Amino acid sequence: MPEGHSIVDKAGHQRDSVRIKWYEDGTGRTYRQHHLGSDEVPDIEIASGDLATVDIYPRDAVPVFVGHYWLTGTPTPLAANVACTDYSGAKDGKLVAYRWDGESELSADKFHWVETE
Structure with a gap:
């Protein structure tokens, strides 16, 4: 998550990271759109550099x-x-x-x- 942003998980813990949809390209999306989970994630655009180290699972790879x-x-x-x-x-x-x-x-x-x- 960008600095200064966090979520509270279902167990009540504050977290500054979220699980993303590693099987989809997140370019041009918001954290809420690319998060795999609740809608409690801020609806702010993902900076291009934030996904620089993410390897997207190829659509033609084995299931x-x-x-x-x-x-x-x-x-x-x-x-x-x-x-x-x-x-x-x-x-x-x-x-x-x-x-x-x-x-x-x-x-x-x-x-x-x-x-x-």
């Missing part, structure tokens, strides 16, 4: 499945070749899986889940 994001809502690919299967299964969310058959472009209809309590 990757990730976790530790605690997403909500209906599971869907984050990008054509990026899927998260962490939908807060331990905290009244969903226990999520993706049935991958070797396809290079992921599909929302291949997610499977059960609600947890």
